[in-house]
Amino acid sequence: MKQARVFLLVLTILITSVLVSCAPGRGQAAGGWSGTAFHDGIIYSGTQDGRIVAVNATTRDLVWSRPMITEAAGGLGCGPAVVAAAIYTTPVATDGLVYVGTYTAQGGRMYALGMTDGEIIWEYPRGGAYMGAIVGDPVISDDTLYVGSSDGKVHALALSTFTRRWESERLADKLWTSPVVVGDTLYVTTFDGVIYALSAETGATLDRVFELEAGFATSPVVHGRIIYAGSFDGHLYAIDIDSAETVWRFPQGGAAGGWFWADPLVHEGVVYAGSLDGRLYLIDAETGDRVGDFDAGSPFVSSPVIMDDVLIVADQSGDVYGFELSSALQDRAVETVIARLGAEVESPFCASEGFAYIRADNTLYVVDIQARRIDWQSSLNAREEQG
């Protein structure tokens, strides 16, 4: 009897340990890392509790807040439950509408919200259906919205009706990157290490432009006829679209100390690429030679932006840096720190009219670039907003 008790006790401890260490809720929950978009004085962003918010950049008031709720299957013996969707996409605000994609365990949907009131104007798919969960930002070109999804396909929607124009063949396990439109062709990078060229008109696969042994971590960035994309192998690649050849690979020798996770920025012949090894690299866009680098000591998860000849980057620890584009970057760490947010920056951010709008740990920070300080900040937590 005593032995059975001991056994039961041990068993209970073991099972509890397994459940605690592996429960889906621990480390498996999707929170979302929606970035910020600025349009006509309003800042749009997704929150970590699944809402899209519009904040007036001048008055700092919350203009509207739209919960992106979805019906989830309940647990065993439970009915369906309404849960908030996670939002990874940065809202795209244009022509009176705000476009955003959602991510849930069941799948995802694309929404078009009214720019003035946040009302849901369109959703796709309709009738309670889902497409694959959406992580990569949607891209709008002419009258079509293109978005990759976790079903491994690119979906093209007609903006006028928000109905399906086409969906591509399954290109990968999942597509968490954004496509890029160049003329009548769509370029897509995949975790399988393939760059596809699709017809923007029909979605037909035109070509496997390039194949790499490792997967691509970033979306493709096209400049001229060159595609720049970062990889999980610790290299950044420049690929000639026409010849499908590697123009260069950076670093040329061994890999960087981390993935090139954030989309690179190409500006006036220089590629600015942050890496998870905590370095921001400046690379000659033509030759792939290192022009300079800056060691922040914390991973670069979000992409750099340029405003008024100032390069703005934020590392994961929440330090925001600004560099004069003419500077060589080295040894400028102290004097280039603009603000220390003290919160993790994992979302893309935008900059406009002298300010950078950064969402970090569910707080919106507005950073004055010239004054080198946080101008104001606003919590995006629902409760605090109501308070």
Add this chain to the structure above:
Amino acid sequence: MEVWYLIILNPILNVLIALTHFLGGQFGLAIIALTIIVRLASWPLNKRQLKSTKAMQDLQPKIQELQKKYSKNQQKLQQEMMKLYKEAGVNPLGCLWPMLIQFPIWIALYQSIMRALATTPENLLALHRHLYSWEVVRNAVPLGSEFLGLELGLTGSQNGPLGILLAIIVGGTMWVQQKMTQAPSADPRQQSTARMMTVMMPLMFGMLPLMFPSGLALFWAVSNIIGIVTQYFVTGGWGYLKVSSPFQSPAPKGK
């Protein structure tokens, strides 16, 4: 916690990812291979556990006799049983300690599978902190999660009939493994506890795959099957499974 990552979790995670690369990007095969490797590595402990179980099984007739004899005197029963264990050189908890020692490795294996699956974008981003700079590891991530029609990152219920089948296999193999080691007892209370365990554990482990990623369920199934096979060969047969097997022909009467 850092020590846990440094010494146990990260090595297992990186080996799992490297195996995926060497096995043609098949994460499912890597789970199976690593489960076998861990089983082989822990074989000395496992063998000790099984031998201890076998020794306990061999003592069961004598224990049952004692249980009948001292059914109304628990204290005396305990004394006599301890005496019996001592004479036979068997530690009744001998089968538990090797299991406890192995448990951190199994926990790390569970966690490695969950982390390697990187089912959410946050998980994928967090994965980089645990990876070695091995080229095979860099080239393997993110892992493809399709295996034999199953999406290993989805739960059993999301995987439909195949996920449910896997859950049944997990529960079924768990039941077989338990039955092989669960000795019948003359004490009705002990027998009742044992019967409850034999039903509850497989039922619980049969339900978990419906709620957890199928990659974990695959690991549980493979682990159970290896457990059954090794137990069969080390203890020399099906143990107590055949005693109560519904497929077994009834014993001849009148003797």
